[in-house]
Amino acid sequence: MSFPPAPSGTPDTGSRSVFDGRMPAAPGDLRVEARGITPVPEHHRYGGPGRLFTVWFAPNLTMTGVFTGTVGIALGLDLPTALLAVVLGTLVGAVPTAYLGTWGSRTGAGQLPLARLAFGRSVAVPGLLQWLSSVAWDALIGLFGGDALARLCGWPFWLGVLVMMVGQGALGVLGYEAIHRLQKLMTFVLAAAFIALAVRLPHSAHPAAAGSVHGADRVGAFVLTSTIALSLALSWAPYASDFSRYLPRSTSRPRMFWYTLLGVSVSFVAVQTLGLWGASVFTDQTARGVDALLGGGVLGGLGLLAVALAALCSNAMNDYSGSLALQTIGLRVPRPLAAVIAAVLGFPLVLWMHAADTAARFQNVLLFVGYWIPGFVAVVLVDWLARARTGAPVGLTTGSNRSPSGRAALVAFCAAFAAAVPFMNTGLYTGPVAAALHGADLAYYAAFLGALVVYAPLRLRRRTVG
Structure with a gap:
């Protein structure tokens, strides 16, 4: 499959001062990136595909993934069965993320800006959902990072969360290159920290050798565990090309795919396996569990610091992609300011999740923030493949190569969510099909x-205009 080169220039925004702006010029250029949704021109691209492994590996080494891993045991599965569910779900969710990530080098555009090709003006709907999802992920991850920082420094919970949000907001403001450089460093730091956790775990935790559910209930628990794992990996799909848009067009797409797939899947499987093994230790108070597992003292403090740094890494990516989503909606907000807004709004959501049943609220938010993503992925995939079939140009510089209204895409997007409702299973709502299938x-x-x-x-019936 091949596409003609994407033309250079700016999208039809009418405001270069907001959507355009300064770009990083080379690896290590850590000045503030003002570039918004305007595609990165070919002459300004740099880097290699290997950096995709670290940018997708480090942000997943969070206690959010560990806590998610405990769900399989909480549902009554034994360790081997729950682990199989985690591996299958993670791989299914990671494949679309890895494929969409290859589009960045081909177009110089982020994932939500690219969705305008299919959605046209209707991109405001998935754009708004993506922006809200980035705020929700700030809360899901900041919950544990803020708690760890508060325990480490002896602060109240709210202050730990506030400092966490300030740090991640600052990284989101710096942008693409700062995030890539940080993730490269944190890949080694966080991997060492989680290996230390894994070494101590067998002495403190007692994995479930036998499950408490059987028959159809066991199948239902297996599918739900797999779906929760899938939701983690797939949650990166609307971000995917945001972190490859500066790569040269000549970058090997197979290598981009495999580096991303390995980064996402290996990290998520690793942290969820820790959660499965240590479910008896990692309860709602996951940060406290880490401290206790490492025996407190200096080692426990280093473990809490690693938890906080992991949350910082992951949420910086949420704020960065959230800033692009906010511009895609049509708001003429400078990208650095948009990143700050996402971090600010995540703060009260963390406090809400911490105020009551953390486990229930965590699972509900985790599932609900992702139910829109499969429909989005299906629409943009079909549109992309249809363009490949006709050889239409893939670029965002003119209105002629994207759907003016995107009505068909929006109809399909809404139909996807409607189709999902009977199959949902959350603490707030369980669809009739999910209930009949034992959860x-x-x-x-x-x-x-x-x-x-x-x-x-x-889409296939519509003649592509180019």
Whole structure:
């Protein structure tokens, strides 16, 4: 499959001062990146595909992933069965993320800006959802990072979260290159910290050798565990090309795919395996569990610091992609300011999650922030492949190469969510199909297939204008 080169220039925004701006010029250029959703021109690209492994590995080494891993045991599965569910779900979710990430080098554009090709003006809907999701992820991850920082420094919880949000907001302001450089360093630091946790775990935790659910209930718990793991890996899909848009067009796409796939899947499987093994230790008070597991003292303090740094790394990416999503909606807000806004709004959501049943609220937010993503992925994939089939140019410089209204994409997107509703299983709502299947949540699969069935005939029948 091949596309003609994407033309250079700016999108039809009418405001270069907001959507355009300064770009990093080379590895290590840590000045503030003002560049918004305007595609990065070919002559300004740099870097190699190897940096995609570290940028997708480090941000997943968070206690959010560890806590998510405990869910399989909490649902009554034994360790081997829960681990199989985690591996399968992670791989299914990581493949679309890795494929979408290869689009960045081909177009110089972020993922939500690229979605305008399919959605046209209707991109405001997935753009708003992506922005809200980035705020929600700030809370999901900042919950544990803020708690760890507060315990480490002897602060109240709210102050730990506030300092965490200030730090991640600053990184989001610095932008693309600062995030890549930090993730490269943190890959080694955080990997060492989590290896230390893994070494101590067998002496303190007692993994579930036998499950408490059987028959159809066991199948339902397996599917739900797999879906939760899938939701983690797939949650990066709307961000994917944001962190490859500065790579040269000539960058090997297979290498980009495999580096991203390995970065996402290896990290998520590793941290969820820790959660499965140490479910008896890592309860709602995950940061306290880390401190106790490492025996307190200096080693426990280093463990808490690693938890806080991991949250900082991950949430910086949330704020960065959230800034691009906010511009994609059509708001003429400078990208650095948009990153700050996402960090600020994440603060009260963390406090809300911490105020009551953390486990229940965590699972509900985790699932709900992702139910829209499979429909989005299906729509942009079909549109991309349709353009490949016709040889239409893939660029964002003119209105002629994207759907003016995006009505068909929006209809399919809404149909995908409607198709998912009967299959959902959360603490707030359980669909009739999920209830009949003993809790098995198949909503992500239903949403993807629903969008595919609705959008593919409409898109393939429409003549692509280029």
